[in-house]
Amino acid sequence: MAGSMTLPPLTGFAAPPGDLPFGVYDPHGDFADDPNVQIEHLFLPWEDVYLPSLLEADQYARDRNRSVLVTIEPWTWTRSDRNTPAVLQAGISDGSYDANMSSICGMLNQFQSPVTVRWAQEMEDGSGQFIWADWEPETFIAAYRRMVDVCRTEAPEIDFMWSPLGLEGFEDYFPGKDYADVVGLSVFGLQPWEEQVLGSAQSFRDILVPRYERALQFGLPIVVAEVGYSGKQTYVETWHNDLRQDLADLTELQAVIYFNQQEVYPWPDGFGLPNWQVNKNVILETAMGQ
Known part of the structure; x- marks a missing residue:
């Protein structure tokens, strides 16, 4: 929210x-x-x-014994x-962008760290943020496979x-198990958006579980590739403590990856650019109008 103030981080950068x-x-x-990353x-x-x-970047990851996404x-x-x-779409279809992908992957092939590639994420998003999102599913699938x-x-x-x-209907964009590991x-x-638009604050599980359950149909491991949260101190503390605990029933969930940066595209309904960065994601109650 514009002009919001923040509190110091709850647990430091850990x-x-x-x-x-x-x-x-x-x-x-x-x-x-942090050795736990x-x-x-x-x-x-x-x-x-x-x-x-x-x-x-590979050297940075190797020095810390990290794999790379x-x-x-x-x-x-x-x-x-x-x-x-x-x-x-036209450039991918006619091969104009093959060299772009090829050159990056050629460099990734030199990595000594384990590498996973995530191309053109959040393809079912209709917000207008990404030029590769909200295509006809068959168009996206053909581009992704290429x-x-x-x-x-x-x-x-x-x-x-x-x-x-992870929204409803995202399965239409699935490229097949030969193209996804x-x-x-x-x-x-x-929190302020949830309370105003949804009627109450949501927990990590509230948002994750429906998406996780939709993803089970593919029979593949599941990772939260991006997660962030911002709100009052108690809200942030709850999310922080829930992120890696009490998830044993989600047997296919393999990892969670925090997006430690301010949002780059406006949140809907006039909520600006939330700051997910761990030392800036707590919003003072006065900044939330309470």
């Missing part, structure tokens, strides 16, 4: 308590010294990326230069994560 494997997207390096999450645009920097976003991060969905095939040619040993938000889901909790 993984939440529990035994479930934990990872982070951590562009500020807040979790650099097992997965390093990278986000890459497939245009305008400096490929040699990936080897530095690489989300490849099929666009440039320069907003003014981004394509339209139609241009992206990119996996291109990547496998360069990096035959890496795994692939197919990663919807794991299913990724996204789970974000924003």
